[in-house]
Amino acid sequence: xxxxxxxxxxxxxxxxxxxxxxxxxxxxxxxxxxxxxxxxxxxxxxxxxxxxxxxxxxxxxxxxxxxxxxxxxxxxxxxxxxxxxxxxxxxxxxxxxxxxxxxxxxxxxxxxxxxxxxxxxxxxxxxxxxxxxxxxxxxxxxxxxxxxxxxxxxxxxxxxxxxxxxxxxxxxxxxxxxxxxxxxxxxxxxxxxxxxxxxxxxxxxxxxxxxxxxxxxxxxxxxxxxxxxxxxxxxxxxxxxxxxxxxxxxxxxxxxxxxxxxxxxxxxxxxxx
Numbered sequence: 001x002x003x004x005x006x007x008x009x010x011x012x013x014x015x016x017x018x019x020x021x022x023x024x025x026x027x028x029x030x031x032x033x034x035x036x037x038x039x040x041x042x043x044x045x046x047x048x049x050x051x052x053x054x055x056x057x058x059x060x061x062x063x064x065x066x067x068x069x070x071x072x073x074x075x076x077x078x079x080x081x082x083x084x085x086x087x088x089x090x091x092x093x094x095x096x097x098x099x100x101x102x103x104x105x106x107x108x109x110x111x112x113x114x115x116x117x118x119x120x121x122x123x124x125x126x127x128x129x130x131x132x133x134x135x136x137x138x139x140x141x142x143x144x145x146x147x148x149x150x151x152x153x154x155x156x157x158x159x160x161x162x163x164x165x166x167x168x169x170x171x172x173x174x175x176x177x178x179x180x181x182x183x184x185x186x187x188x189x190x191x192x193x194x195x196x197x198x199x200x201x202x203x204x205x206x207x208x209x210x211x212x213x214x215x216x217x218x219x220x221x222x223x224x225x226x227x228x229x230x231x232x233x234x235x236x237x238x239x240x241x242x243x244x245x246x247x248x249x250x251x252x253x254x255x256x257x258x259x260x261x262x263x264x265x266x267x268x269x270x271x272x273x
Contacts, residue, residue: 002052009047010252016040017256021263044252087158090230093237094151100144100240101207104137107247108203109196131191133247134199138187140243141203142210147236149214154230157223164223172220179209228271235264 016036023033048054049062080088156162169175186202193199221229238260245253 006047006051007251009043013040013044013047013252014255016043017259021259044256048250048252084159086227086230087155090151090155090158090226090233093230093233094148094155096237097144097147097149097151097240100244101141101148103244103247104141104144105203108134108137108199134191136243136246138190138203138206140240140247141207142183143236143240143243145207145210146214146217147233147240149211150218150229150236151214151233153215153218154226154233157218158226158230162219164226166222167219169216169220172216175216176213179213182206183209228268231264231268231271233264235261235268238262238264 017040020033020037020040023029023031023036025033045066049059049066054062076088153162157164183206186206190199190202190206193202218229238257240257242254242257242261245251245255245257
């Protein structure tokens with residue numbers, strides 16, 4: 001598939017995703033909205049898999065992963081009861097966060113990301129381009145880690161594996177502030193690293209703190225408010241997907257992630273009002 005055809009497919013998928021959100025706003029059109037979303041996602045996946053960015057050598061691995069993931073998805077859809085749907089959604093959000101983390105690490109480690117193609121030639125990134133790319137990686141891993149750990153705790157509370165009572169640590173606001181300051185400090189160290197080995201320590205420390213922040217954030221919320229938390233994590237998963245799109249230079253991921261992130265944020269606001 002040529003780059004132009006992949007771009008046209010992405011535009012079509014984006015339109016279908018927007019129609020999907022519009023359809024889900026009403027019970028009478030929800031089924032049609034879901035259909036739009038499924039068609040759009042099918043087009044997006046095919047355009048990505050058979051697009052110019054995927055090499056023939058990597059195609060079997062991608063197809064095998066799709067088969068395994070699709071089989072797991074079909075199994076879960078068949079066995080999960082409707083009353084278990086919120087915890088299934090929380091589980092899926094955790095997978096999005098985990099994917100954003102893994103893509104961030106892979107994008108940082110892969111030497112090919114230090115170059116970009118211009119007229120078929122590999123040109124090294126300038127200092128500004130490299131800094132922007134590393135900021136995308138850092139922020140993407142941060143959001144992905146918070147989404148992953150927070151969604152795991154939300155899943156545990158919804159399934160009854162974790163108690164629904166809020167766990168409030170003493171001085172929790174100061175702990176959050178200290179964690180934020182440490183993340184900012186190591187973000188500076190990450191940007192100043194001259195080699196991948198030097199940058200791994202700051203990003204690993206940030207990942208651990210972000211995971212702890214996600215756990216702390218959701219553990220402090222009672223089980224009765226978990227639907228709002230799931231909606232909020234839905235928004236986080238969208239922003240994590242958008243950050244992944246920036247890392248991979250994938251316009252569709254950016255647009256789709258922004259749609260999910262903004263719609264989830266609006267829904268959380270409505271549920272809280």
